[in-house]
Amino acid sequence: MSQTQMQTSSRAAATAAAPTLEVRDLQTHFFTRAGVVKAVDGVSFTVGRGKVLGLVGESGSGKTVTGFSILGLVDAPGRIVGGEILFHGQNLARLKEEEMRQLRGNRIAMIFQDPMMTLNPVLRVDTQMIETVLAHTKVSKEEARQRARDTLGMVGIPSPDERLKSYPHQFSGGMRQRVAIAIALLHRPELIVADEPTTALDVTIQAQILAEVQKLCAETGTAMIWVTHDLSVVAGLADDIAVMYAGRVVERGAVSEVLDQPLHPYTHGLIGSVPSRNKRGEKLRQIPGMTPSLLSLPPGCAFRTRCPRAQEDCARDPALSELLPGRLARCFHPHVATHGSAVQGSVTQGSPA
Amino acid sequence: MSTTSTVRSAASVAAGEAAAPIIELRNVSKRFSKKLDFAGKIAQKLGAPVKDETVHAVDGVDLVVRKGEVVGLVGESGCGKSTLGRMVAGIMPASGGEIFWHGRPLNSLSGAEARHAKLQTQMIFQDPYASLNPRMRVADIVGEAPLVHGLTRRAEWDAYVDNQMRRAGLDPAFKRRYPHQFSGGQRQRIGIARALAVQPEFIVCDEAVAALDVSIQAQILNLFMELRQELNLTYLFISHDLGVVEHLSDRVVIMYLGRVVEEAPAEEIFARANHPYTQALLAEVPRIEARKKSFAGIKGEIPSPLAPPPGCHFHPRCPHAFDRCRVERPALKEIAPGHKSACHLNDKVA
Numbered sequence: 149m150s151q152t153q154m155q156t157s158s159r160a161a162a163t164a165a166a167p168t169l170e171v172r173d174l175q176t177h178f179f180t181r182a183g184v185v186k187a188v189d190g191v192s193f194t195v196g197r198g199k200v201l202g203l204v205g206e207s208g209s210g211k212t213v214t215g216f217s218i219l220g221l222v223d224a225p226g227r228i229v230g231g232e233i234l235f236h237g238q239n240l241a242r243l244k245e246e247e248m249r250q251l252r253g254n255r256i257a258m259i260f261q262d263p264m265m266t267l268n269p270v271l272r273v274d275t276q277m278i279e280t281v282l283a284h285t286k287v288s289k290e291e292a293r294q295r296a297r298d299t300l301g302m303v304g305i306p307s308p309d310e311r312l313k314s315y316p317h318q319f320s321g322g323m324r325q326r327v328a329i330a331i332a333l334l335h336r337p338e339l340i341v342a343d344e345p346t347t348a349l350d351v352t353i354q355a356q357i358l359a360e361v362q363k364l365c366a367e368t369g370t371a372m373i374w375v376t377h378d379l380s381v382v383a384g385l386a387d388d389i390a391v392m393y394a395g396r397v398v399e400r401g402a403v404s405e406v407l408d409q410p411l412h413p414y415t416h417g418l419i420g421s422v423p424s425r426n427k428r429g430e431k432l433r434q435i436p437g438m439t440p441s442l443l444s445l446p447p448g449c450a451f452r453t454r455c456p457r458a459q460e461d462c463a464r465d466p467a468l469s470e471l472l473p474g475r476l477a478r479c480f481h482p483h484v485a486t487h488g489s490a491v492q493g494s495v496t497q498g499s500p501a
Numbered sequence: 502m503s504t505t506s507t508v509r510s511a512a513s514v515a516a517g518e519a520a521a522p523i524i525e526l527r528n529v530s531k532r533f534s535k536k537l538d539f540a541g542k543i544a545q546k547l548g549a550p551v552k553d554e555t556v557h558a559v560d561g562v563d564l565v566v567r568k569g570e571v572v573g574l575v576g577e578s579g580c581g582k583s584t585l586g587r588m589v590a591g592i593m594p595a596s597g598g599e600i601f602w603h604g605r606p607l608n609s610l611s612g613a614e615a616r617h618a619k620l621q622t623q624m625i626f627q628d629p630y631a632s633l634n635p636r637m638r639v640a641d642i643v644g645e646a647p648l649v650h651g652l653t654r655r656a657e658w659d660a661y662v663d664n665q666m667r668r669a670g671l672d673p674a675f676k677r678r679y680p681h682q683f684s685g686g687q688r689q690r691i692g693i694a695r696a697l698a699v700q701p702e703f704i705v706c707d708e709a710v711a712a713l714d715v716s717i718q719a720q721i722l723n724l725f726m727e728l729r730q731e732l733n734l735t736y737l738f739i740s741h742d743l744g745v746v747e748h749l750s751d752r753v754v755i756m757y758l759g760r761v762v763e764e765a766p767a768e769e770i771f772a773r774a775n776h777p778y779t780q781a782l783l784a785e786v787p788r789i790e791a792r793k794k795s796f797a798g799i800k801g802e803i804p805s806p807l808a809p810p811p812g813c814h815f816h817p818r819c820p821h822a823f824d825r826c827r828v829e830r831p832a833l834k835e836i837a838p839g840h841k842s843a844c845h846l847n848d849k850v851a
């Protein structure tokens with residue numbers, strides 16, 4: 149109990165000043181036989197209390213590995229080789245496994261794309277939920293059951309008393325994801341990393357889950373990292389957005405600004421290729437080529453082989469720099485045509501990293 | 502049924518659609534039954550309330566696809582859209598109703614004609630990982646069928662395969678490779694090359710871009726549109742992604758729990774959706790233009806097709822449901838030229 153109190157007091161002190169999570173220059177590399185794969189190579193972002201950050205990228209961009217790194221779930225041959233993950237000022241990358249386990253599932257939780265990754269198919273839902281409660285708090289089994297029931301109700305599962313006695317296979321896909329979210333919420337975490345949690349769900353079910361998530365973040369002040377490839381979901385849900393390409397954040401900023409005036413050519417191309425942004429029946433604007441292998445990235449900007457704006461100086465590494473107030477991008481030749489005057493000066497300053 | 506078809510032909514005349522239908526489905530159903538096992542039969546003899554379980558995956562669907570048209574078929578998982586696609590493609594027999602191929606009943610065609618009809622209809626599948634034989638080289642995947650069906654000869658085979666690959670945007674230099682050596686987008690191109698290699702006129706795409714990244718999805722959708730121009734293809738494009746369907750289709754058909762609930766030209770359905778389900782679906786599609794929207798959500802989930810609700814399948818989730826919806830199945834009726842909807846509310850207003 150005393151530990152919980154200490155946690156609460158330190159929590160209160162920390163929230164006043166710092167953001168819930170600050171990731172600084174995170175590098176997670178995989179040491180494979182074929183070479184070093186720099187899955188995450190210098191990723192930085194912050195998430196404040198009650199805010200939702202959309203971490204967007206295509207497959208292989210390193211968005212999931214970023215999420216796993218925060219939770220300390222990266223397995224060999226992968227390893228965090230550099231950077232800091234500051235959770236209320238505490239560097240998670242340096243924590244011992246036992247200390248990390250105190251946080252994981254308690255103050256930091258994760259929701260996976262496939263709820264069956266969270267749920268054990270041979271245990272009833274109540275067993276799994278009570279176990280999670282008891283792992284971090286000293287309460288009686290009855291109290292734990294009570295908390296499990298309340299949380300199931302909170303995520304919109306009808307008749308939670310009966311559903312507690314069911315096995316995961318007796319739930320539909322949407323309901324299963326709700327159970328997984330309920331388990332993540334059991335300890336009222338301060339940070340949730342959600343890895344494509346609605347990708348496998350139908351549109352109407354997805355909307356239901358997004359509604360629940362939005363409500364919870366607003367009510368409990370939980371910070372959320374929403375990892376997804378779907379820009380449209382992020383548009384409606386997130387406050388900030390970080391776009392990843394080949395292991396790096398190429399653009400960061402407030403959702404409305406990034407989506408309305410993307411600076412980086414990759415973000416620009418990505419938004420352009422969404423069908424609803426194109427005129428019906430006309431050719432979609434496409435990004436040529438495909439994501440390069442992380443084993444053989446071109447030197448300099450990783451996007452330059454597919455980039456319509458690439459020039460010779462792109463062979464140098466652009467730094468993530470503030471091109472407009474509150475807008476960061478990693479590019480020498482960003483899209484600033486219509487409102488260029490404010491930016492021109494800082495673009496050229498983008499120094500090689 | 503004859504009344505519905507006369508209504509339809511009148512409508513198509515009114516809309517000025519002269520093109521002949523490639524395929525026409527009349528009241529087509531597909532049921533999957535699970536027969537009782539031995540223990541179940543004994544239990545039934547002893548008076549236990551057990552029965553054969555039957556799923557009406559597709560329940561009395563009328564559908565016409567005309568030459569040169571792109572028809573989008575939209576619905577959530579479990580609504581029967583893939584089953585319908587498979588019946589259209591001739592992979593799966595229907596358990597009720599009739600399918601007409603160029604105006605002739607499919608089951609009355611002679612052997613050679615039936616083979617020709619099947620060859621003219623090809624399918625592209627969702628999962629580019631599962632739909633390609635991992636032990637075959639790309640050249641064989643693409644080139645086996647045209648060789649068997651006499652569309653090319655052994656001597657010209659290599660050039661034929663190269664052409665097919667090039668058309669789908671693949672480098673023929675990779676023809677000796679196996680599917681696992683390709684990325685997801687390229688694998689989907691192999692699937693497209695395989696389908697086009699037998700020179701079909703009609704392609705059924707079952708969630709053909711759902712597994713791809715956004716930038717790759719755009720490339721594949723562009724390829725579909727180019728091929729449509731080039732080869733005068735007709736598509737039945739099955740998808741749950743309304744954005745993709747809106748972009749590609751001329752006409753959209755919305756399914757819910759085995760039945761068609763609405764059908765209209767694409768502009769019409771996105772501007773004036775009539776059925777409450779379509780309206781809900783359109784309201785909830787995440788759009789990139791939306792900012793911090795509050796997701797509302799229609800309540801509930803798709804009911805189990807094992808025990809569908811009586812009357813209109815959508816009534817338990819429908820905000821406008823009234824007594825009649827609970828007992829009577831609404832017919833798919835024309836509410837504007839070319840726009841059909843299955844909802845009792847339309848009668849109420851009139």
